[in-house]
Amino acid sequence: MKVLRVGLLILFVGAVLAFGAVDVWSQSLLEAGAAALFVLWAIVAIREPDARIQWSALNWPLLALISIGLLQLLFRGTANPFLTRAEVLRFAAYFLIFFLTAQAFRTRRDFTLLAWFLMLLCFAVSLQGITQHFTSSGDIYWTDAFNIQTAFFGPYVNRNHFAGFVELTLPTGLAVMAFRCVRRDVIPLVVLLSIVPISALVLSGSRSGILGFVFELAVLGLLVRNRSVERWKTPRIIAAGAVALVALAFVAWVGAGLAIQRFSLLNVHDVPLSRRASMARGAAHIFREYPLKGCGLGTMVDVYPRYETVYDGRLVDHVHNDYMEGLAEAGLLGGLCGVFFLWEFYRESRKAFQAQQAHLSLALHAGGIAAVAGLLFHSFVDFNLHIPANALLFLLQVFIATSPPLPPSASRPHRSKARREVSAV
Numbered sequence: 001m002k003v004l005r006v007g008l009l010i011l012f013v014g015a016v017l018a019f020g021a022v023d024v025w026s027q028s029l030l031e032a033g034a035a036a037l038f039v040l041w042a043i044v045a046i047r048e049p050d051a052r053i054q055w056s057a058l059n060w061p062l063l064a065l066i067s068i069g070l071l072q073l074l075f076r077g078t079a080n081p082f083l084t085r086a087e088v089l090r091f092a093a094y095f096l097i098f099f100l101t102a103q104a105f106r107t108r109r110d111f112t113l114l115a116w117f118l119m120l121l122c123f124a125v126s127l128q129g130i131t132q133h134f135t136s137s138g139d140i141y142w143t144d145a146f147n148i149q150t151a152f153f154g155p156y157v158n159r160n161h162f163a164g165f166v167e168l169t170l171p172t173g174l175a176v177m178a179f180r181c182v183r184r185d186v187i188p189l190v191v192l193l194s195i196v197p198i199s200a201l202v203l204s205g206s207r208s209g210i211l212g213f214v215f216e217l218a219v220l221g222l223l224v225r226n227r228s229v230e231r232w233k234t235p236r237i238i239a240a241g242a243v244a245l246v247a248l249a250f251v252a253w254v255g256a257g258l259a260i261q262r263f264s265l266l267n268v269h270d271v272p273l274s275r276r277a278s279m280a281r282g283a284a285h286i287f288r289e290y291p292l293k294g295c296g297l298g299t300m301v302d303v304y305p306r307y308e309t310v311y312d313g314r315l316v317d318h319v320h321n322d323y324m325e326g327l328a329e330a331g332l333l334g335g336l337c338g339v340f341f342l343w344e345f346y347r348e349s350r351k352a353f354q355a356q357q358a359h360l361s362l363a364l365h366a367g368g369i370a371a372v373a374g375l376l377f378h379s380f381v382d383f384n385l386h387i388p389a390n391a392l393l394f395l396l397q398v399f400i401a402t403s404p405p406l407p408p409s410a411s412r413p414h415r416s417k418a419r420r421e422v423s424a425v
Contacts, residue, residue, distance in 0.1 A: 001041075001044070001103070001104050003040065004037060004040060004041055004044075004100060004103070004104045005104045005105065005110065005113070007033070007036075007037045007040070008037065008097065008100060008101055008104055009117055010033075011030060011033050011034065011037075011097060011392070012117075012121070012389075012392055012393065012396065013121060014026075014029070014030070014033075015030055015388055015389035015392055016121070016125060016155060016165065016389045016393075017125075017155050018155075018389075019140070019155055019156065019157050020155070020156050020157070020161055020165075020387045020388065020389040020390065021387075021388035021389045022157065022387060022388065026388075027086075027090060027388060030093055030388060031089055031090065031092070031093040034092075034093040034096040034097050034100075035093075035096065037096070037097075037100055038096045038099075038100060041100055041103055041104075045103075053103065054102040054103055054106065055102075056102055056348075056399075056402065057344045057348065058098075058341060058344050058345060058348070058398065058402065059095070059098070059099060060340070060344075061337040061338070061340045061341035061344070062091070062094065062095045062098065062341070063095065064333075064337045064340075065091060065297075065330065065334060065337045066088055066091050066092055066095065068293070068294075068297070068330050068333050068334055068337070069084055069087060069088035069091065069296075069297040069330075070088060071293070072084055072293060072294075072296050072297065073085060073088070077293050077296065078295070078296025078297070078299055079295045079296045079299045079302055079303045080296060080298075080299045080302045080303075081296075083296065083297075083298040083299045083301070083302060084296045084297045084298050084299060086298055087297040087298030088297060090298075090388065091297070094388075094391060094392065094395060097392060097395065098395045098398075098399060101395075101396060101399050102399060102403075105399075105403075108358070108360070108361075108406050111360065111361065111364055111400075111403070111406065112360060114364070114396075114400065115172055115176060115181075115360065115363075115364060118169045118172040118173075118396075119169075119172055119173040119176070119190065119193045119194075120193065121169055122165075122166065122169035122170050122172075122173065122193065122197045123192075123193040123196050123197060125154055125155065125162075125165065126154070126166065126196050126197040126199070126200035126201075127196055127200070128154055128155065129153050129154030129155075129162060129200045129203075129204065130196070130199065130200050130203060132153075132154065133153065133203060140152055140155060140157070141155070151205075153200075153203075153204040153205075153206075154200070154204075156387075159204040159205060159206045159209075160206045160208060160209055160378075160382050160384070161382075161384055161387045161390060162200075162201075162204050162206070162209075163201055163204055163206035163208070163209020163210070163212070163213075163378070164209065164212075164375055164378055164382070164384035164387065164390045165389070165390055165393065166197050166198075166200065166201045166209065166213070167209060167212050167213055167216060167371060167374040167375050167378060168371045168374075168375055168390060168393040168394060168396075168397055169197070169371070169393065170194065170197045170198070170201075170213070170216075170371075171216055171220060171366075171367040171368075171370040171371040171374070172363075172364065172367040172368075172371070173190055173193050173194040173197075173367075174194055174217075174220060174367065174370075175220060175223075175363040175364070175366045175367030175370065176190055176360075176363045176367070177190055177191070177194070178220065178224045178363070178366070179224070179227075179359050179362050179363035179366065180359060181359045181360045181363045198213075201213055208378055208381045208382055209378065211377075211378075212374045212375070212377050212378035213374065215373065215374055215377045216370045216371065216373065216374035217370075219369065219370045219373045219374070220366060220367070220370040223353070223366040223369060223370065224366070227353070227354075227362060227366070271320060273381070274310075275310065276319075276320040276321065276381055278308075278309050278310040279304075279316060279319035279320050279321065279324075280319060280320075280321045280324045281309055282304055282307045282308050282309055282316075282319065283300070283304070283307075283319045283321065283324035283325055283327070283328040284324060284327075284328075285307040285309075286300075286303055286304070286307050286328040287324070287327045287328045287331065289307075290328075290331055291331055291332060292331045292332055292333060293330070293331045293333060294327070294328060294329045294330040294331035294333070294334055295328060295329055296329060297329050297330060298329065299329060300316075300317065300318060300319060300325055300328065300329060301315070301316065301317040301318075303328075304316050304319065318383035318386050319383070320381055320382055320383055321379070321380060321381065321382075321383070322379035322380075322382070322383055322384070322385045322386065323338075323379065323380065325383065325386070326338055342376075344402075345372065345398055345401070345402060348401075348402035349365065349368070349369050349372075349401040349402050352365050352401065352402055352403065352404065352405050353365045353366065353369065353401075355405040356405070356407075356408065357405035357406055357407065357408060358405075358406045358407065358408045360406065361405050361406035362405075364400050364401075364403075365400070365401055365403075365405070367397075367400070368397040368398070368399075368400035368401030368402075369401045371394075371397040371401075372394065372397050372398055372401060375390070375394055
């Protein structure tokens with residue numbers, strides 16, 4: 001399964017670096033890669049008679065949503081069959097990657113790899129974003145070939161989606177520190193891997209992203225308090241305070257004033273809350289028109305102009321509210337799939353988090369819960385779940401948060417004592 005693990009990690013990284021995989025070429029590569037990895041896994045599973053399939057109840061709502069799209073195509077219940085077909089293929093790729101992730105990552109070593117992968121990916125992309133912000137003349141990747149006429153940050157064409165990326169990857173490092181999963185000599189490295197993304201998030205100026213991160217900190221704090229086996233004594237409080245001061249100093253150095261200004265002023269690329277509210281009302285009108293099955297997966301860009309209440313001359317491909325867009329495109333059937341998915345996530349993640357387990361497993365569950373909660377909070381005013389790279393990272397954190405707990409390591413003193421007794425004999 002090593003090739004499968006490497007292939008999945010390449011898909012995650014490639015989707016992020018390819019502008020969030022929002023272009024047709026990058027989505028096509030993502031879908032082809034998911035299909036190729038599934039064929040590879042099927043060949044390996046068939047050749048191994050003792051292969052065991054790891055199935056999650058969260059697979060069912062994903063399959064149900066794909067089925068809704070297929071029914072819309074079959075019974076001509078979509079406003080644009082081409083767009084719905086493309087969306088169904090995208091959801092199929094999401095499902096395959098979510099399913100394959102559960103098959104590829106099972107052991108303690110696998111989850112340790114995932115933890116470092118998320119921390120390093122978050123740091124590397126954030127560092128690229130900071131460097132690009134101060135050295136680029138308005139181009140992604142410092143080249144005119146990728147000149148984007150939007151408020152981009154890092155490899156994302158929208159700073160709010162970069163903020164969604166940080167919300168999905170940063171909690172892992174914070175949870176690793178909070179639950180003391182690494183040796184003391186590694187803590188400075190983890191602190192560095194966390195401070196840079198926080199600075200990039202603030203520098204990006206995404207107001208909803210910053211508020212979502214604050215919400216994640218609150219969720220993570222509640223989780224730490226719920227499972228903390230010892231009180232935070234003075235040395236630990238001093239250490240946490242020192243980390244916070246270093247983070248604040250670094251944020252101030254890279255330009256906190258820009259973020260503060262973003263909360264008081266709008267620029268030409270911003271979508272004000274009043275406009276987002278009008279988009280949500282338009283989506284609500286579509287939902288009332290197609291209450292059961294929706295207007296068709298992926299057809300918002302085609303259907304919305306007929307229900308637009310406030311026109312500002314801009315094309316609306318998404319309504320800056322993942323929940324209202326889901327109801328408009330998939331109706332009550334899609335809404336039920338979403339509720340079932342969230343309920344299963346809550347039930348499975350709560351069960352996994354409260355189980356007796358290793359510190360690393362506990363930290364990964366907490367980080368996954370905080371990441372998912374933060375993006376769900378952000379989704380009230382944005383459409384991160386419609387960005388393929390962020391959708392994949394969201395499903396990765398869902399998998400981590402609901403994965404079976406890793407048992408605590410065997411007590412080393414007991415093993416040493418046993419060895420001494422054997423030697424004495």
